[in-house]
Amino acid sequence: MARFAGGKAPFLRISDQPNQGTGIIMRDFMIGLAPVILFSWYKNGIQVMIDGNIGFFEMLYPLIFILLGGLMSLIMEGITLYIIHPDSRSLKGVMAKLSTSYPMVPGLLLAMVLPLYTPVWVLIFGCFMGTVVGKMLFGGFGHNIFNPALIGYLTIAVTLTGVINAAGGVFNASEVLVDSYAGATPLTLLSRIKELDYDKLVAPYGTLWNFFLGTIPGALAETGALAILVSYGWLVYRKVIKWFTPLIYVGTVFVLSWFIGIASGEPGIWFPLYSILSGGLMFGAVFMATEPVTTPRNPLGKVVFALFLGVFTVLFRYISTLPEGVATSIVFLNIFTMPIDNWTAVIRARGIKKQTAIKASVFAVLFIALVLYAILKAGSMYTAFIQGPIGIGGWF
Amino acid sequence: MLFRKIKGVRIEGNKQMSRCAPLRDYLDPPVVSIPLLQGMSALKPAVEVGANVKIGDIIAYREGFGAMPIHASIAGKVTAIKKVWHASGRMVEAVEIENDHSGALSDSIQPEKNPDGLDKEALIQKMIDAGLSGLGGAGFPTYIKYQTKCPIDTVIINAIECEPYLTCDFLMSIKYPEKLVKGLHYFMKAAGAEKGVIAYKAYNQAVEDAVKPYLERFPGITTFPLKDVYPAGWEKYVTEAVTGKTYPKLPSQVGVIVNNAGTAIAYADMVENNIPLIARNITITGEGITNPQNFYVPFGTKVAELVALCGGYQEGLDPKYAWYIAGGPMTGKAILIDDLVVNDTLGAVIVIPTPKEKLHPECLGCGKCADACPAFLTPTEIKRAYDMKDETAIRNLQADKCIACGLCSYVCPSHIEITDAVVKARDSLKKGA
Numbered sequence: 001m002a003r004f005a006g007g008k009a010p011f012l013r014i015s016d017q018p019n020q021g022t023g024i025i026m027r028d029f030m031i032g033l034a035p036v037i038l039f040s041w042y043k044n045g046i047q048v049m050i051d052g053n054i055g056f057f058e059m060l061y062p063l064i065f066i067l068l069g070g071l072m073s074l075i076m077e078g079i080t081l082y083i084i085h086p087d088s089r090s091l092k093g094v095m096a097k098l099s100t101s102y103p104m105v106p107g108l109l110l111a112m113v114l115p116l117y118t119p120v121w122v123l124i125f126g127c128f129m130g131t132v133v134g135k136m137l138f139g140g141f142g143h144n145i146f147n148p149a150l151i152g153y154l155t156i157a158v159t160l161t162g163v164i165n166a167a168g169g170v171f172n173a174s175e176v177l178v179d180s181y182a183g184a185t186p187l188t189l190l191s192r193i194k195e196l197d198y199d200k201l202v203a204p205y206g207t208l209w210n211f212f213l214g215t216i217p218g219a220l221a222e223t224g225a226l227a228i229l230v231s232y233g234w235l236v237y238r239k240v241i242k243w244f245t246p247l248i249y250v251g252t253v254f255v256l257s258w259f260i261g262i263a264s265g266e267p268g269i270w271f272p273l274y275s276i277l278s279g280g281l282m283f284g285a286v287f288m289a290t291e292p293v294t295t296p297r298n299p300l301g302k303v304v305f306a307l308f309l310g311v312f313t314v315l316f317r318y319i320s321t322l323p324e325g326v327a328t329s330i331v332f333l334n335i336f337t338m339p340i341d342n343w344t345a346v347i348r349a350r351g352i353k354k355q356t357a358i359k360a361s362v363f364a365v366l367f368i369a370l371v372l373y374a375i376l377k378a379g380s381m382y383t384a385f386i387q388g389p390i391g392i393g394g395w396f
Numbered sequence: 397m398l399f400r401k402i403k404g405v406r407i408e409g410n411k412q413m414s415r416c417a418p419l420r421d422y423l424d425p426p427v428v429s430i431p432l433l434q435g436m437s438a439l440k441p442a443v444e445v446g447a448n449v450k451i452g453d454i455i456a457y458r459e460g461f462g463a464m465p466i467h468a469s470i471a472g473k474v475t476a477i478k479k480v481w482h483a484s485g486r487m488v489e490a491v492e493i494e495n496d497h498s499g500a501l502s503d504s505i506q507p508e509k510n511p512d513g514l515d516k517e518a519l520i521q522k523m524i525d526a527g528l529s530g531l532g533g534a535g536f537p538t539y540i541k542y543q544t545k546c547p548i549d550t551v552i553i554n555a556i557e558c559e560p561y562l563t564c565d566f567l568m569s570i571k572y573p574e575k576l577v578k579g580l581h582y583f584m585k586a587a588g589a590e591k592g593v594i595a596y597k598a599y600n601q602a603v604e605d606a607v608k609p610y611l612e613r614f615p616g617i618t619t620f621p622l623k624d625v626y627p628a629g630w631e632k633y634v635t636e637a638v639t640g641k642t643y644p645k646l647p648s649q650v651g652v653i654v655n656n657a658g659t660a661i662a663y664a665d666m667v668e669n670n671i672p673l674i675a676r677n678i679t680i681t682g683e684g685i686t687n688p689q690n691f692y693v694p695f696g697t698k699v700a701e702l703v704a705l706c707g708g709y710q711e712g713l714d715p716k717y718a719w720y721i722a723g724g725p726m727t728g729k730a731i732l733i734d735d736l737v738v739n740d741t742l743g744a745v746i747v748i749p750t751p752k753e754k755l756h757p758e759c760l761g762c763g764k765c766a767d768a769c770p771a772f773l774t775p776t777e778i779k780r781a782y783d784m785k786d787e788t789a790i791r792n793l794q795a796d797k798c799i800a801c802g803l804c805s806y807v808c809p810s811h812i813e814i815t816d817a818v819v820k821a822r823d824s825l826k827k828g829a
Contacts, residue, residue: 003716004718006730009725010805011721013805021810102757141760142760296763297774297777298777345793
């Protein structure tokens with residue numbers, strides 16, 4: 001007779017195998033960030049140096065800036081753990097905690113969505129808001145309700161945009177010399193001129209091809225659609241993210257923008273393409289809307305979440321005064337992650353039956369109402385087409 | 397419907413260890429202890445201590461749901477009724493019989509003169525008399541499936557064995573293909589079904605090769621290969637794959653009955669020779685076993701004897717850092733003391749060293765568990781509802797549909813005992829109801 005170890009079924013676990021588990025998922029996520037970071041370095045550093053506008057050390061600055069974000073967030077999480085967690089009063093304890101809480105991620109993501117010439121103290125402030133307020137005060141990794149990086153970003157966007165613009169803003173040393181940019185990114189331009197006109201919106205930045213490659217002004221890493229697509233491929237291949245979440249999100253914005261374009265008398269395909277390629281949409285869809293902790297767990301929930309993200313992004317982007325709607329809509333919908341998850345879990349377990357029909361129809365009605373509102377409202381903002389002859393626009 | 401197709405997960409099978417060794421008969425153990433527990437119901441003993449029994453004599457009755465007799469698996473003297481370790485992880489009462497090695501058969505074990513002349517009622521009566529319960533692992537009394545009022549058109553033999561490590565059904569199927577096909581033939585008659593299907597895993601081509609020569613004699617029987625995923629052996633998955641139909645509760649609702657391969661082989665013996673259910677196949681395997689093998693043994697045999705026949709535990713195996721698992725590695729139970737007896741649901745005993753301890757982070761909410769769940773549940777939500785003791789939420793989330801397949805814990809990258817939480821939530825509903 002021998003006494004054996006106790007345990008719970010199943011006795012086989014993927015996480016027990018070498019090269020598996022959450023650590024590997026996060027490693028793959030970091031690798032997925034690499035193409036975007038490298039592109040941003042190329043666009044804001046190497047290319048500018050080749051143009052002869054900056055020297056060698058300034059060329060390294062974008063890379064250092066992004067890595068600094070990660071480092072800052074790591075340090076702040078370490079300090080917070082030291083203060084609030086009794087097990088972490090030694091360096092070893094802090095390191096053990098940090099090894100399973102992936103502290104670099106919020107800072108890296110935050111630095112990537114900030115303009116190039118953001119003062120470093122603003123970045124540090126953002127990291128503080130993201131890591132300490134957005135993540136640690138909720139209980140740390142796995143407990144936060146809002147996307148930490150976006151909490152940091154929104155705080156900065158609301159309070160310190162003027163400081164950033166005064167320091168140089170999004171324009172790198174080469175872009176600042178281009179007259180046609182007129183000191184505006186595509187989306188600020190749109191919110192300024194309120195008119196859907198290819199010659200005014202796209203032509204200053206070249207063609208849509210430039211939008212796709214990312215050689216347009218914008219925050220550090222958000223412009224390179226191509227690089228983001230490469231990351232998307234890698235993350236899907238490694239099963240870090242679900243393939244459909246970014247696709248549905250971007251697809252919803254695409255379709256809605258098209259309708260808005262049609263409603264305002266601009267049926268060209270360029271406007272929906274312009275919508276999904278400008279601003280942080282692609283970046284947000286791939287890296288933020290798929291962030292596991294703050295988005296629904298079950299696949300149906302992810303679909304519903306992505307659909308609503310699309311609508312709210314359009315609403316915030318075209319109707320509010322803020323030019324950028326991605327961050328706001330993701331943080332806003334993070335609040336509803338739990339109810340969406342719960343309701344969709346019930347719907348998914350039962351199928352659409354009598355008991356779940358109400359829940360399903362609440363989603364459907366809300367979605368359709370928001371879509372209609374977005375089309376009519378945004379459509380009426382850009383042209384007199386609806387406001388004038390039909391007169392619906394005035395109702396909203 | 398979108399998102400409602402059972403995908404399954406491919407799991408490394410580890411079957412090669414015990415696959416190549418032939419199925420060994422070990423029918424004459426010195427002593428057996430037949431546990432007085434089947435499924436959830438305790439059995440009532442029908443013999444006194446000191447009585448002499450022959451093989452096939454009734455020693456106990458199952459009462460209430462699925463009432464049927466239980467038979468002696470060897471001939472000899474009843475020496476005691478005492479507690480033994482059972483595969484459910486608890487100690488239960490068992491009838492201990494000491495073998496007199498006479499091999500005397502009960503009077504009821506006679507060859508049936510005209511097995512093909514038996515009608516539906518007689519065939520079902522034979523299941524009851526023989527105490528036939530499913531040998532797949534759930535131990536559901538077989539005759540209850542056949543007493544259904546729904547019209548049955550297909551009987552599926554489940555030779556899939558989707559759990560890793562297990563090989564005994566596969567070896568049974570290729571050793572007794574004729575009995576397998578005959579058993580299915582009688583099952584079809586008992587159900588009044590037109591079609592019979594033998595479902596096997598696609599890489600087990602040997603099963604099809606073995607049964608093929610017998611298919612001509614029994615019309616209506618076909619074979620069906622299934623993908624190598626877990627849980628391909630789940631009734632619902634098999635039914636959906638074979639017939640394309642899905643059912644809410646029981647397969648008979650879509651005219652299907654699913655039986656295990658071992659059950660069919662036992663049933664062929666029952667119909668033709670009136671041998672009751674007294675033996676089963678079992679795999680003894682795992683990295684901790686010197687020479688993994690499969691056995692055909694009477695109920696009540698001590699597993700320790702089988703392990704000894706396999707050459708004992710691997711040298712250097714520290715029991716403190718090894719699991720002794722009754723059943724498959726996905727759904728089985730860790731038994732603390734290696735003093736187990738074979739019962740009707742024990743398909744395997746697996747001894748594997750425990751994996752190295754790792755530091756695991758908290759749930760990051762990746763949703764892989766919800767993705768993998770074959771019943772389309774969301775384990776994270778059920779766990780949350782269970783932690784909050786919210787019974788309505790647990791019920792709304794359909795925790796009762798959980799089949800405890802273990803996939804959610806298997807795929808979890810953070811090593812969370814999520815299957816355990818969901819099963820507890822499910823069982824809390826049953827207690828409440």
